[in-house]
Amino acid sequence: MLGNFTYCNPTKLYFGKDAVENLRTELKNYGKNILLVYGGGSVKKNGIYDRVMTILKECGKEVTEDAGVMPNPTTHKLYEGIARARACQADLILAVGGGSVCDYAKAVSVSVHCDEDPWEKYFLRFEEPTCAIVPVACVLTMVGTGSEMNGGSVITNPEQKLKIGHVFGTEVFPKFSVLDPTYTFTLPHYQMVSGIYDIFNHICEQYFSGTDDNTSDYLSEGLMRSLIHSSRIANLDPMNYEARSNIMWTATWALNTLVAMGKDTDWEVHMLGQAVGAHTNATHGMTLAAVSMAYYRHIMPYGLAKFRRFAVNVWGVDPAGKSEEQIADEGLAAMEAWMKELGLVMNLTELGVREDMLDGLVKSTLVMETGYKVLTPEEIRAIFKESL
Ligand code: NZQ
Ligand code: ZN
Numbered sequence: 001m002l003g004n005f006t007y008c009n010p011t012k013l014y015f016g017k018d019a020v021e022n023l024r025t026e027l028k029n030y031g032k033n034i035l036l037v038y039g040g041g042s043v044k045k046n047g048i049y050d051r052v053m054t055i056l057k058e059c060g061k062e063v064t065e066d067a068g069v070m071p072n073p074t075t076h077k078l079y080e081g082i083a084r085a086r087a088c089q090a091d092l093i094l095a096v097g098g099g100s101v102c103d104y105a106k107a108v109s110v111s112v113h114c115d116e117d118p119w120e121k122y123f124l125r126f127e128e129p130t131c132a133i134v135p136v137a138c139v140l141t142m143v144g145t146g147s148e149m150n151g152g153s154v155i156t157n158p159e160q161k162l163k164i165g166h167v168f169g170t171e172v173f174p175k176f177s178v179l180d181p182t183y184t185f186t187l188p189h190y191q192m193v194s195g196i197y198d199i200f201n202h203i204c205e206q207y208f209s210g211t212d213d214n215t216s217d218y219l220s221e222g223l224m225r226s227l228i229h230s231s232r233i234a235n236l237d238p239m240n241y242e243a244r245s246n247i248m249w250t251a252t253w254a255l256n257t258l259v260a261m262g263k264d265t266d267w268e269v270h271m272l273g274q275a276v277g278a279h280t281n282a283t284h285g286m287t288l289a290a291v292s293m294a295y296y297r298h299i300m301p302y303g304l305a306k307f308r309r310f311a312v313n314v315w316g317v318d319p320a321g322k323s324e325e326q327i328a329d330e331g332l333a334a335m336e337a338w339m340k341e342l343g344l345v346m347n348l349t350e351l352g353v354r355e356d357m358l359d360g361l362v363k364s365t366l367v368m369e370t371g372y373k374v375l376t377p378e379e380i381r382a383i384f385k386e387s388l
Contacts, residue, residue: 001212002262009256011149012176015249019180020051020139026176027059030135031091035084037066037105039097043141046186052096052139064088066108069097072156072163072277072284073104075119081108082118085134092135095174098142098195099154099284106153106172109134123155123164129172138177143184143248144195144285146202146255148177156278161364163278165270179252181245185238192238193342194285196231196247200224201269201288202254208299208306209264209371216259217306221313223250223259228314228338235342266371269295272383275364282351289344290351293336294386298379300328303372307331348387358384 014022027034034056043049056063066084069077085093085108095105111118113131121127140148147153151168184192207220227250233243253259272295273287280287300307308324311317311331319327336346345351353361362380375383 002214005261007257007261008170009149009173009258010170010175011173011256013149013179013252014176015179016245017180017182019178020048020055022176022178023052023055023139024059026137027056027061027092029175032060032062033088033091034061034063035066035081035088035090035093035108035134036063037069037081037093037095037097037101037108039067039069039071039101041067042186043096046141046183048096048139048141048183052094056094062088064090069101069104071098071100072154072281073100073107075155075157078104078107078111078118078155082111085109085112090134092137094137094139096139096141098140099145099147102136102138102140102145102147102174103153103155105136105138106147106151106168106174107155109136110168110172119155119157122153122166122168123157123162126166128169133171135175136172138174139183140177140179140248141183142187142191142195143244143251144198146199146251148174148179149252149256152255154274156281158278161278161360163274163364164366165274179248181241181248184244184248187238189238189343190283190286192234193231193344194283194289195251196227196234196285196342197289197339197344198285199247199251199254200227201285201292203227203259204292204296205267205269206260206263206265207310208296208303209266211303211305212263214263216261216263217309219253220259221310223254224314226250227254231338231342264370266368268368268371268375271366271368272380274366275361276348276351276353278364279357279361280352286345286351289339290346290348291383291387292339293332293346294383296332296335298383299371299373300332301325304328306372348384353384353388355385355388
């Protein structure tokens with residue numbers, strides 16, 4: 001049965017080739033001071049920085065740059081961004097980049113006018129903002145996280161070896177996001193497929209929980225089928241606009257809160273992956289890929305009916321004459337074969353994890369309570385060990 005919920009997604013999207021031109025209209029709604037946030041330089045190489053900068057200048061904006069947001073943005077960088085946003089009295093934070101840049105922009109936005117330590121308030125105590133929030137907008141260049149249309153913000157504290165996400169409310173969602181699929185053409189293959197798996201896993205995290213008949217699960221199955229299809233095309237032909245645009249749109253719907261409405265969700269793969277990220281700084285989607293097969297095989301008996309349904313409805317497994325377990329197993333085997341076909345990292349060793357790091361990884365893993373199995377520390381260790 002669908003639980004009660006309120007649904008609102010306030011982010012306005014501009015999708016398609018040259019969608020960035022819509023900045024001209026949107027910028028009229030904000031003051032003069034823009035904090036332009038971007039990453040390690042890809043936007044300078046591929047021309048996106050020049051295009052955005054030209055528009056900002058032509059719109060008469062005063063631009064302060066905040067460059068160098070790293071993948072898995074850190075608390076150190078966050079404090080730097082807060083100082084910069086305060087100094088320029090930012091009226092709008094414009095994130096030009098992937099999930100890291102967008103997440104970081106949100107973390108800055110809720111901290112500029114906050115007197116407390118943002119790491120402790122938002123990421124350890126999970127409190128909501130009680131101060132004014134600087135609006136955020138996003139020009140997306142990397143597809144996967146859904147950060148362009150959600151309130152998620154994931155920050156890493158390297159000293160504490162913790163990587164934690166806070167899902168903020170709608171007041172922190174980007175006010176608008178620009179999604180031009182051609183902006184993703186310059187992504188290295190490693191990042192493209194990592195993003196594809198991130199999308200897939202976001203859907204899995206919301207699908208593998210609950211036993212009720214739920215519209216969201218049907219939507220999720222459709223999104224997964226579309227993604228599998230488009231990913232196979234993009235893997236062989238990365239410049240295929242149709243496939244890349246479908247992947248970009250699927251990513252947004254995979255994590256813009258829709259498919260979680262009225263149902264339980266899991267998110268344990270993300271907790272395992274984030275622990276790996278905190279200890280290795282590895283690419284987000286690859287941390288998820290490396291632990292997924294061990295995790296899903298471990299929880300399958302506790303959610304057998306849903307794994308059977310996944311096999312048949314998503315992977316087209318023929319159920320005739322097979323036991324429930326056999327069908328479910330074949331679904332996971334099909335998923336594993338697809339992951340290998342894309343070239344995902346399928347083990348933790350490749351990401352720099354060694355056996356002597358397992359105790360630390362277990363300590364850094366948050367345990368979620370609404371999946372098919374609440375993991376014990378021993379189970380978490382066993383899943384990491386099997387993923388080595
Ligand atoms: O830094 P630059 O030079 O820009 O290079 C980036 C970065 O190295 C590069 N890149 C981005 N767009 C490019 C490009 N290279 C060439 N051409 C382009 N068009 O790609 C690399 C990865 O970028 P990043 O932003 O780190 O990737 P992603 O979008 O996967 O974001 C990952 C972060 O988002 C968090 C992750 O934990 C991680 O910290 N997540 C955020 C979520 C949310 N907000 O809801 C949910 C996710 O589950 C995830 O946890
Ligand atoms: Zn993710």
